Amino acid sequence: MPINFTKKPGLVIYLTAGDPDLATTKAIAIAAIDAGADVLELGVPFSDPLADGPVIQRAMERAVARGVRLSDVLSLCKEIREARPQAGLILFSYLNPVVRMGMESFCSAAKAAGADGVLLTDMIVEEATEYLAAMKQNGLAPVFLAAPTSPDERLKAIAQHTEGFLYAISRTGITGAGTTLSEDAEKLVNRIRQFTSKPIALGFGVSNAEHVQAVGQYADAAVIGSAIVAIIEKSTPQEAPAAAAAFIKGLRA
Amino acid sequence: MEHSIIDPVRTLGNGRFGAYGGRYVPETLMAALQELEQAYAAVRDEAAFQNELAGLLKDYVGRPTPLYFAKRLTEQLGGAKIYLKREDLLHTGAHKINNALGQALLARRMGKQRIIAETGAGQHGVATATVCALFGLECVIYMGEEDMRRQELNVYRMRLLGAEVRGVGSGSATLKDAINEAMRDWVTNVRTTFYILGSALGAHPYPTMVRDFHRVISKEARQQILEQEGKLPDAVIACVGGGSNAIGAFYEFIPDQNVRLIGVEAGGRGTALGEHAARFSGGIPGVLQGTYSYVLQNDAGQVATTHSVSAGLDYASVGPEHAMLHDQGRATYTFATDAEALDALKVLSRTEGILPALESAHAVAEAIKQAPKMAKSDVIMVNVSGRGDKDMGILRKEMDLKGADGR
Numbered sequence: 001m002p003i004n005f006t007k008k009p010g011l012v013i014y015l016t017a018g019d020p021d022l023a024t025t026k027a028i029a030i031a032a033i034d035a036g037a038d039v040l041e042l043g044v045p046f047s048d049p050l051a052d053g054p055v056i057q058r059a060m061e062r063a064v065a066r067g068v069r070l071s072d073v074l075s076l077c078k079e080i081r082e083a084r085p086q087a088g089l090i091l092f093s094y095l096n097p098v099v100r101m102g103m104e105s106f107c108s109a110a111k112a113a114g115a116d117g118v119l120l121t122d123m124i125v126e127e128a129t130e131y132l133a134a135m136k137q138n139g140l141a142p143v144f145l146a147a148p149t150s151p152d153e154r155l156k157a158i159a160q161h162t163e164g165f166l167y168a169i170s171r172t173g174i175t176g177a178g179t180t181l182s183e184d185a186e187k188l189v190n191r192i193r194q195f196t197s198k199p200i201a202l203g204f205g206v207s208n209a210e211h212v213q214a215v216g217q218y219a220d221a222a223v224i225g226s227a228i229v230a231i232i233e234k235s236t237p238q239e240a241p242a243a244a245a246a247f248i249k250g251l252r253a
Numbered sequence: 254m255e256h257s258i259i260d261p262v263r264t265l266g267n268g269r270f271g272a273y274g275g276r277y278v279p280e281t282l283m284a285a286l287q288e289l290e291q292a293y294a295a296v297r298d299e300a301a302f303q304n305e306l307a308g309l310l311k312d313y314v315g316r317p318t319p320l321y322f323a324k325r326l327t328e329q330l331g332g333a334k335i336y337l338k339r340e341d342l343l344h345t346g347a348h349k350i351n352n353a354l355g356q357a358l359l360a361r362r363m364g365k366q367r368i369i370a371e372t373g374a375g376q377h378g379v380a381t382a383t384v385c386a387l388f389g390l391e392c393v394i395y396m397g398e399e400d401m402r403r404q405e406l407n408v409y410r411m412r413l414l415g416a417e418v419r420g421v422g423s424g425s426a427t428l429k430d431a432i433n434e435a436m437r438d439w440v441t442n443v444r445t446t447f448y449i450l451g452s453a454l455g456a457h458p459y460p461t462m463v464r465d466f467h468r469v470i471s472k473e474a475r476q477q478i479l480e481q482e483g484k485l486p487d488a489v490i491a492c493v494g495g496g497s498n499a500i501g502a503f504y505e506f507i508p509d510q511n512v513r514l515i516g517v518e519a520g521g522r523g524t525a526l527g528e529h530a531a532r533f534s535g536g537i538p539g540v541l542q543g544t545y546s547y548v549l550q551n552d553a554g555q556v557a558t559t560h561s562v563s564a565g566l567d568y569a570s571v572g573p574e575h576a577m578l579h580d581q582g583r584a585t586y587t588f589a590t591d592a593e594a595l596d597a598l599k600v601l602s603r604t605e606g607i608l609p610a611l612e613s614a615h616a617v618a619e620a621i622k623q624a625p626k627m628a629k630s631d632v633i634m635v636n637v638s639g640r641g642d643k644d645m646g647i648l649r650k651e652m653d654l655k656g657a658d659g660r
Binding site: 045046047048049050051053057061064069070071094095096097098099100101121122123124126127144145146147148149150151154158169172173174 | 275276277278279280281282283284285423424429430432433436437440441442443444537538539540541542543545548550552553554555556
């Protein structure tokens with residue numbers, strides 16, 4: 001289980017698999033790990049990413065248009081695992097591609113691909129019995145999200161069922177860069193701490209070194225998504241791995 | 254899909270219709286859904302709320318709607334007697350106002366001043382803009398750009414009523430994409446905003462709540478047909494997009510096993526994926542926009558684009574209660590093609606002087622197929638969910654009235 005935040009703060013880097021293409025995602029992933037990413041979230045492209053903002057939505061649309069499938073993302077995961085055995089690897093998906101594959105099949109395939117955990121953005125704890133059983137059977141970590149709007153009763157349940165880390169959402173809203181971090185963020189992390197000693201990673205609107213440093217004051221890790229997907233969007237496939245690596249190196253500076 | 258890890262407050266049942274329904278949403282929305290569920294449970298059986306709703310339905314909306322015997326259509330088809338439930342006569346022109354009014358009353362009760370909604374054909378958007386004007390609430394309507402083009406008149410109507418209409422250009426630029434944007438808005442502004450969802454879809458408690466607000470259709474119809482015919486209908490036919498008018502028209506008849514319930518989906522241009530919106534013919538169960546139901550999708554789980562001449566039926570999933578009725582065999586679901594719906598619209602217009610919405614024309618098309626096969630003593634009830642005024646732009650493009658039958 002290589003989900004380990006050894007440096008402070010830890011870095012979780014999100015990539016939309018297959019944007020701009022699978023080979024480039026692999027190169028970026030390896031560059032990101034070498035540049036200091038503790039955990040990589042591999043996003044499964046989906047046609048209706050309703051929790052995501054425009055940057056990740058566009059990345060998903062491009063990957064869906066290229067025909068990238070969940071099975072391709074699982075193959076990519078396997079290749080990254082072989083290349084970098086020490087990295088934390090999480091599969092990030094909306095539910096429908098997983099339901100289409102079948103929950104059991106998905107979990108065993110994810111394990112075979114070397115994933116450490118799974119984050120399903122539209123799976124809430126109440127609905128997760130079957131999912132949790134399949135994850136447990138395969139030794140995978142289910143990563144759940146907590147929101148500033150989650151009451152304590154929910155935070156407690158989320159903290160109990162999440163493994164690997166707990167993903168705290170910094171603000172109400174969709175993914176995407178912000179200029180400042182919401183005051184909700186620290187409050188939420190402190191509320192979660194009442195219920196668990198598991199690592200807490202904070203995401204949504206975390207996009208630069210200043211943010212990462214601020215997050216490090218109260219959380220265990222920062223999640224960077226849209227900011228890096230935007231860099232990839234602006235780069236050619238040849239430039240993207242180096243550009244991503246330079247950005248990631250700068251985050252702990 | 255199994256559920257129930259913690260014990261949530263689910264005063265309206267577990268949000269499941271057989272295997273379907275549930276809640277599959279970003280965590281940020283859960284508190285809002287629970288707050289909504291509790292607020293709705295509190296007013297569901299509260300006399301003051303129900304009386305206010307009933308009063309407005311009567312005096313502002315125009316209920317009860319007539320159950321009209323379509324004599325000339327019946328004679329032309331030469332079979333079962335056809336009755337039309339006239340939801341097209343409601344204020345704003347469609348059944349959608351029943352639900353928009355109910356939810357707006359609830360929003361006001363909850364102290365939410367900002368309303369968002371999504372719309373496909375525009376009827377739900379117009380209904381929402383109307384009730385927001387009535388109650389003095391801020392109103393933002395999300396609508397696919399393709400639908401805005403198809404339903405230009407309704408866009409103008411919404412703006413006239415004081416609503417802001419935000420175009421959505423992503424995906425297929427239709428209802429599905431408008432719902433995605435409305436949900437993004439809701440996730441962002443969840444503390445102050447009430448989302449008036451327009452069909453019996455989405456996460457619990459929406460499918461139950463929307464159905465409850467439309468139950469009045471079958472409640473009235475059941476009583477009316479007993480008065481007029483002395484018996485229940487042999488078949489009830491309604492079009493099914495998200496499924497709100499159909500569940501409203503079916504609901505009170507569900508225990509009456511002799512009443513056939515027939516839902517009519519959009520057959521579009523053909524049976525290939527992307528050419529229609531017939532979820533029960535081409536879809537398989539999956540999760541879209543908060544609920545588990547039949548979804549048109551490819552074998553990788555990507556949601557398919559859809560096509561229908563009628564914007565209101567052009568949606569890749571369907572309300573979870575219909576999914577259950579389908580699996581149980583209690584209701585049957587068929588489809589009418591674009592061409593069949595256009596023909597049916599012309600037939601009803603010319604036999605009865607009633608111009609149905611293109612959505613409702615799909616139900617009429619099925620009645621035209623069924624009636625001649627049935628006995629003259631049989632009774633069909635068709636839910637005319639809305640009127641066709643909004644579709645004039647499309648009709649002028651799609652139907653060539655010059656020619657042999659055109660004058």
